[in-house]
Amino acid sequence: MRDQDKSVAIIGCGFVADLYMRSLQTFPDIRVTGVWDHDAARLAAFCAHWGLSAAPDQTALLDMLPKDGVVLNLTNPGAHFEVNSACLNAGHHVYCEKPLAMTVAEAKTLTDLAASKGLQLASAPCSVLGEAAQTLGQAIRNGTAGTPRAIYAELDDGFVPQAPFRKWMTESGAPWPFEDEFRVGCTLEHAGYYLSWFLAWFGGVRSVTAASAEVIPDKAGTGPFAPDLSVATLFFENGPVTRLTCSIVAPHDHGLKVIGDNGVLTCNAAWDNSAKIRYARRMTVRRKLLEHPFPKRLRIAGETHPKTGRWGAASMNFALGPAEMLDAIAEDRPSRLSGNYALHLTEVTLAIQNAGDDTGAQKMTTTCQPMEPMPWAT
CATH class of the missing domain: 3.40.50.720 (NAD(P)-binding Rossmann-like Domain)
Structure with a gap:
């Protein structure tokens, strides 16, 4: 090509x-x-x-x-x-x-x-191909924090039904589709921003134990509306136990903690390709155990990918996925975001979204392998 x-x-x-x-x-x-x-x-x-x-x-x-x-x-x-x-x-x-x-x-x-x-x-989403996700993935592969034992992740976006969303407009004049957003639900819309990272690092999820609910009634538009809050525990075939929360209820929090034997890796901005990745080593001071109060910022050496400016709540390059896919077609190889990966991402997300309050453990019927890092992140 x-x-x-x-x-x-x-x-x-x-x-x-x-x-x-x-x-x-x-x-x-x-x-x-x-x-x-x-x-x-x-x-x-x-x-x-x-x-x-x-x-x-x-x-x-x-x-x-x-x-x-x-x-x-x-x-x-x-x-x-x-x-x-x-x-x-x-x-x-x-x-x-x-x-x-x-x-x-x-x-x-x-x-x-x-x-x-x-x-x-x-x-989509393709933020897994971005600098922040790739930097964190490199640190996990390199054992920077030791073996990861647990992950805590939040994708809370504030009490959105009270936000002035009717004023949200793109530069060509498209309004934010609030009715569709509320009907589809924040889990289907947002869980992938961190879930895609986890699948890239660790591969397939074996089972999902989750709960979801609509806790804010009477949203704008015509229902029925999807759950606006979900909490999931993910058990990987080969990875740490992971807890992922999605909501349009709780105050904005996109915090991610990868807790390892030697310390904690963190990211605080899922929608920013340039988000800072930090490592706080674990230490003892007298009789106390704590993480270092001045975490070290981790960076990938050399150039990574084109960046976009901030628009609204995000600073993400949405074209990273299409660009990688075009490269894959030219090189006659599978795209990183296609095939079993895309299918498994969909199944896990739907399992969380549709969990309700009595589903219990759900065994996944699909799986995927860990994703090959981007060439500049190996």
């Missing part, structure tokens, strides 16, 4: 599409061949803002894309299965916003379809 042949087509011009476009601008060798959305006004506004070509329909859009290009499925989650199926059946590789599908059965169907056609189907 020549650089000028690195092509993507975009389906869906909603809130997240602007974040992808800002990120794609950091990869000048990737071109957008066309865009389509069923909302003609939204499509026109998006294309006018970014100087892109609107396709007359989805079929025409797919016809415009070279076979070694990638479709970016940025539609609402409820449309993911239908759109992913159509793109795969048309012979195109697909990079899908999370979740891959709304049920495990649909996700398995899509994964099998992609494999049968020799195509790649990948799932």
Whole structure:
């Protein structure tokens, strides 16, 4: 694949599409061949803002894309299965916003379809390919804190139903889709930001013991709404016991602690590719055991990847995944975010989301291997 042949087509011009476009601008060798959305006004506004070509329909859009290009499925989650199926059946590789599908059965169907056609189907989020996740992964592989024994992770985003979300607007004028967000739920929308890191470092989850609930009634929009709080304990085939909390209830906290034999590795900003990774070694002072009060910041030597500026709550390059997928296609290898990884990420996330208050331990039916580090993080 020549650089000028690195092509993507975009389906869906909603809130997240602007974040992808800002990120794609950091990869000048990737071109957008066309865009389509069923909302003609939204499509026109998006294309006018970014100087892109609107396709007359989805079929025409797919016809415009070279076979070694990638479709970016940025539609609402409820449309993911239908759109992913159509793109795969048309012979195109697909990079899908999370979740891959709304049920495990649909996700398995899509994964099998992609494999049968020799195509790649990948799932966001791609922050696992970012500097923070890769730095932390390198520290775990190097045994910086010793053997990891437990992980505590939070993905709490504040009491969102009281936030001024009707004022949240992207640069091309797309409003935050609050009804869809509340119906889909914060676990499906956000758990992957740390769960993807865990799967990359340790591979498959053997079982999930979780609880989920809707604790804030009467949200804006039309329900039924998904759980707005979930707490999960993950048991890996080969990794530490991990506790992951997601909510749009508790005060904002994206803290992550990897607790090892010799100390603690931390990250406090899941949505920042440049988040500081710190290591506090364990020590004794007189008769007290504590972590060092001045943790050491860990860094990867050399250049990593293009960065984007902060927009809203995030400072993430959303194009890291599509760029890696295009490289994988060119090199005739599986993308890091595709195949069994994408399927397993979906199954574990859905197990947490749908746990309710009486599910108990859930055995996973899929698995994946640890992810190959990015070349600059080995």
